[in-house]
Amino acid sequence: MLKKLFGFDRQQHSIRTEVLAGITTFLTMSYILAVNPDLFGQLNDPMPDGAVFTSTALAGIIGCLVMAVWGKLPFGLAPGMGLNAFFVFTVCNGMGYHWSFALTAVFLEGLLFILMTITNIREAIVKAIPENLRYAIGAGVGLFIAFIGLQNAGIIVSHDDTFVTLGKVTEGPALLGLIGLIITSVLYIMKAHGAMLLGVLITMIIGIPMKITEFQGVIDMPSSIEPIFCQFQWENIFTLDMLVVVFTFLFIDMFDTVGTLISVCQRAGLVNKNGHIERLNQAFMADAIATTAGAVLGTSTTTTYVESAAGVSQGGRTGITALVVGCCFAVSLFFSPLFLSIPSAATAPVLVIVGLLMLEPIRHIKFNYYTESIPAFVCIILMPLSYSISDGILIGMICYVVLNACCGRFRKLTPMMYILAILFALKYIFIVVDMPEADDNICPTCGAAIEAITETATEEAPTEEVILFTE
16 A cells, blocks of 8 residues: 555665654755745735744645655655745735735646646656756755755855855854754764754754753644635736746746756656656646645745755655655644744754765766866856756756857757757746845835934933834
8 A cells, every 4th residue: 555655665665764754854844834924924915924834834735745645756845945035025025916916826837837747848848958967956956955054054144245154153053053063974974863863853952052942832723824815816817917927936936846856866766767757747746736735725836845855865765755744744733833943053964964965966977078067067056156946957058058059069959958948048038027126215124114313312312313114
């Protein structure tokens, strides 16, 4: 029954390993349960944080269950980072639309994905990506998630002059992240069972006396999603803005998912001798169904998480891993205070180590052939620096086609490659919705108007500027 439902073979797989892998994946991606409510609370018309938390968990449950049974692959799904920021800051706060407009766009995107999956268009796109570029995607995603881990722990922080710099590694979350990295690395090197999960738990406990792990309670009943359930704006579906928003969601989601599946499947050994990913179409369908269901529930685009590589590195190979991730999301509905007590610094070491492991495919890239290695390098370096998997793939593909065409190596290029390169270029020319320029009179966090009033104080007190927030 387990083999039929989840692709589990007792001769090749272990239930214990799959369970540990699922828990590890969940812990590395559970931050979305805290981030999503906070992000959607920054809308000009905020969505209820309790309802958003519940819808986020429910979208993860549905996506993981479909992936487990239909895809039979060890991948976790939930509303995606980056896509939720585009939802809030560009579509709503930037373009001025209500969040129900953005939910409508996500719903339409999900339906388009289902249609593209049924017609095998998405699979054809993946097969058109050159072999060396596929290796680059895996390595680039590895650097990207390692960068996310370092950033989450505060080891790498933003800087006005250099963009990024080293954080205060002798104190706070950054110090805890480094301690956790050492502990988790030692456990992994010593081949301890569940090394990454143990590393997360030990680091979390160490964070208690450091006052970084904040215990927020244990049990709480889930909030109702009634305020955000099925809130769509059908009257705007034929507008130009809706078309632009839908296709932007489509491009970002498609190539984030493609990059994740290629890199994680390579790590899991789920690529056959011809270089094709097993059960790729089923994985795409799970992603499409989850996106559509998530929009109905009231959350942004649901996608396959690159953090699934953490579970794969723990030995997860079947749909049981995805099932466990879904079960963890279900448990989190009632134990949200407990799960939210795990600090980002505790999960960061896992992302760093997994990033290292995902660099392995880079050794297969033909670096001596520059029409292959230059696009591959562009793909790898752009993912962490642009903070986008999809941008790395798109620009890497454009670079590949242009370089080979200019060098007269037309035999390496297929008609699908030309089509993709043209579409990707058009995406950057026409289908990019820019963030609005910063306004000194608008608060970047809450969107409220700011009135600066200079008050002349009495002799006993100096003059000071008082910032008043008004609606």
